[in-house]
Amino acid sequence: MSGVAVLKGGRSLERQVSMQSGARVEAALKRLGHAVVGIDVDHDLVRRLRDAAPDVAFVALHGRDGEDGTVQELLEVLGIPYTGSGVHACVLSSDKVIAKHEMRAVGIPTPDSLSFNETAFKELGAAEALDAVEERLGFPLVVKPADQGSALGIRFAASAADVPAALVAAFSYSRKVLIERYVDGADLAVSILDSKALPVVEAIPADGLRYDFAARYTIGGTHFACPAELPDALTARAQELAVRTYETLGCRGFARVDLMRDIATDELWVLEANAIPGLTDTSLMPQAADAAGIGFDELVGRVLELALARAAER
Ligand SMILES: Nc1ncnc2c1ncn2[C@@H]1O[C@H](COP(=O)(O)OP(=O)(O)O)[C@@H](O)[C@H]1O
Ligand SMILES: [Mg+2]
Incomplete structure (x- = not known):
């Protein structure tokens, strides 16, 4: 059993998504027998972390502050181990311009x-x-x-x-x-757990609508095929590109890589990597884990164990 602070909410535009991810992570960690403190990230973050004195922080934040290295840097300063990528990978992946330069430098295809x-x-x-x-x-x-x-x-x-x-x-x-x-084609997402690719998810917006913020968090707005119905070679290629992107950006623990499949040529293009994938009940990574036989509690447990194992190595 560990004392775990779940960091959620925060000031980013993805606050609501993070509140949902955080609540689900808290429930899973409790079921796994951990002592859990949920912290809605705000001005008093440092004081609350010091009061809670957790063994580890589960960072369930998305977007600015949470996914861009800001909170990770603070956790480093406080000496609290945390889940997911370190500061450097968060900085690289949260800036799409920088991330694309890194990808191009190693030959990962990303749209011009x-x-x-x-x-x-x-x-x-x-x-x-x-x-x-x-x-x-x-x-x-x-x-x-x-x-x-x-x-x-x-x-x-x-x-x-x-x-x-x-x-x-x-x-x-x-x-x-x-x-x-613009890549005319389908949205693919490949989640990575501990450097290994999970099954590919294909997002199919309802009624041919574009895949935007509303569609993403509205039940019924998007249909997901998981595993995506792709030729084996394309699945393998998507997974390989996702793992290479994860490694190139130096991600740790978990991440999700978003790609597009060009409908005319079957070429794959990497759009971006998300250092802290959504963990809500409509999010893609939990669906991908599920398709690999990894339930939500096990997914959360493994992400936590990876953080603890890394802390023990130090
Ligand atoms: N170059 C592109 N060509 C076609 N569609 C795109 C392109 N870039 C983004 N999109 C669409 O917008 C969605 C969000 O883009 P993405 O780069 O993943 O940003 P984010 O998920 O951080 O908002 C993609 O999943 C895709 O549906
Ligand atoms: Mg995306």
Whole structure:
């Protein structure tokens, strides 16, 4: 039995998702016999962690602060072991621009893209270079904030006329924006547990709708095929790419890698890695674990054990 602080909530836009992940993780840890303290991450985080003096923290946060290395750095300072990736992997994976550079450097296919920060637009006249961006990437384009999750702020631009509004939307979420080549195809997600790939999940939005924030957290908004019905070679390739992405970014414990399958060519493209995958009852990683015969409690137990084992090695 361990004393476990479950960190959840926080100030990110994915707060509600994290509250659900956290509640489920707490319940699982209790069933596994651990002494659990849930902490809704706020100004008093350090004091509450010191009061609780846990053996380990289960980080069930998503998005800014929780998944980008901020809380991990604090846990390092306090000397509290924690689940999942360390500071470095969180920093790399939470910034899609940086993560894509890391992927390209080792030959992992990720859609061609360009990025701009706010300063480039406000002070360097980047708007005038948009035609060159559009020419290089072609239409449609995907415009997304560099550091958000859950499809927040993502816009699709079918033509040059759509780009300015898409940029405004993306900049309202982040100071850095990624403009990416559109991949016409299906969303695949490969969750990794302890460096090994779980079965592939394919997300199929209802009525051909796009896979956005609302669809993702609305029951019935998206249908998931798990395991995805793919040719064996494609499954193997998706899993291999996901493990390579996980290793390239230095992830630990668990993570989820999102990919697109080009419907015309069957090529696979890695979009991003999520250092702390959602753990709600509609989330993809628990479904993938389940398809591998790993129930939710076992999944949570294994993620915790990996953190404790790493702490013991130090
Ligand atoms: N280049 C792209 N081509 C086609 N669809 C995309 C592309 N990038 C993102 N999408 C769609 O938007 C969703 C969210 O994008 P993603 O990069 O995974 O960001 P996040 O999940 O962090 O919001 C994807 O699952 C996919 O459905
Ligand atoms: Mg994603």
